[in-house]
Amino acid sequence: MMPERGEALRHNWEEKGYVHIRKAVPLFYVLRFEAWRQAESQPLTGSLNHHQYIWDIRSMPRIYSAFADILNTPAIWAEFCSTEATDILGLLSVNTGGSSINIHDGEQNIALEASLADLIIMDQRRLRITGYTDTHWLPLGYIPAQENNHALIRQREQQYLEGHRAPAVLSELGQQLLGRHQWGTEKQ
Numbered sequence: 272m273m274p275e276r277g278e279a280l281r282h283n284w285e286e287k288g289y290v291h292i293r294k295a296v297p298l299f300y301v302l303r304f305e306a307w308r309q310a311e312s313q314p315l316t317g318s319l320n321h322h323q324y325i326w327d328i329r330s331m332p333r334i335y336s337a338f339a340d341i342l343n344t345p346a347i348w349a350e351f352c353s354t355e356a357t358d359i360l361g362l363l364s365v366n367t368g369g370s371s372i373n374i375h376d377g378e379q380n381i382a383l384e385a386s387l388a389d390l391i392i393m394d395q396r397r398l399r400i401t402g403y404t405d406t407h408w409l410p411l412g413y414i415p416a417q418e419n420n421h422a423l424i425r426q427r428e429q430q431y432l433e434g435h436r437a438p439a440v441l442s443e444l445g446q447q448l449l450g451r452h453q454w455g456t457e458k459q
Contacts, residue, residue: 292333293389295388296333300388301363301388304325305366321351332444334411342415344416346447348414350414359412360412361410363409364387365387372402390411
C-alpha cells in the first residue's frame with residue numbers, strides 16, 4: 272500500500288467521518304456473493320456469516336488496507352461476534368443497479384450513491400444512517416486485533432467452525448483476520 276493513499280483516506284475519514292472507495296472488490300466476487308445470497312434467502316447470521324464468499328470479500332487487500340488505515344493499525348480482525356461491535360461500519364454495495372444511503376452528521380443530510388462493489392466506511396459515532404436498504408449492502412466490520420486474548424480467539428474460532436460441513440478456505444490474510452495467525456509488524 273502506498274503511504275499517500277493511506278494518508279488521503281485517513282484525512283477524508285477525519286474530516287468527513289466517512290470514506291467512499293470505488294470498486295473495492297472485483298465484480299466477480301460481489302456478483303457471486305449476491306447470487307448465493309439470493310438463493311439462500313436467509314439473514315447472514317451464524318454459520319452463513321462464515322461462508323466462503325463472505326470470507327473472500329472480507330480478505331480482499333483493498334478492504335483490509337482501508338480498515339487498517341482507518342483503525343490506524345495493521346493488526347485487525349474481521350468483526351463477526353456480537354460482543355465485538357464497533358462504531359466503524361463498512362457497507363459494500365451488492366446491488367447491480369447501485370445502492371444509496373443517506374447519512375446525517377448533525378447539521379446536514381448527505382446522500383451517497385454507490386456503484387456495485389463500492390465500499391463506504393462510516394464512523395457511527397459521528398454519522399447516523401437513514402434510507403438504508405439492507406438487501407443492497409453487505410455490512411463489513413473490523414476491530415483492532417487482541418492477540419493476547421486467548422479466550423476471545425477460541426470464541427472466534429468456535430463461531431467460525433460452528434455449523435459448517437466444510438469451513439471456508441482462508442488465505443493467510445483471512446487467517447490473520449480470523450485470529451488464527453499472529454500479525455507481523457508490516458501491512459500485507
